[in-house]
Amino acid sequence: MTEPSDEKxxxxxxxxxxxxxxxxxxxxxxxxxxxxDRLAVEYDVDRTLIGKLVQFVRAPEEQPLP
Known part of the structure; x- marks a missing residue:
């Protein structure tokens, strides 16, 4: 299993x-x-790809800073 920091x-x-x-x-x-849906049309990008991207960069607000 890869660590989240190892994911691209x-x-x-x-x-x-x-x-x-x-x-x-x-x-x-x-x-x-x-x-x-709106962003997929506006930026002409696959909706699934946008969904994966926002999941990748989203972090819990309560996550402490290092």
Missing amino acids: PPAVQGLSASEVLHLLEDYKAAPSSATL
Whole structure:
């Protein structure tokens, strides 16, 4: 079993780093299935890939900083 820190984020082909950041910020502002659908259309990216990406970067708010 791999440690979470060993996992690689899903690759989002065709988007710049700033577009990925905006996508994640949009989802964080309204985390819902409808938001995933809208972002998939807006950024022309597979909805499942966006879902995997937001799951990868999401961390519990109560997680202590190192």
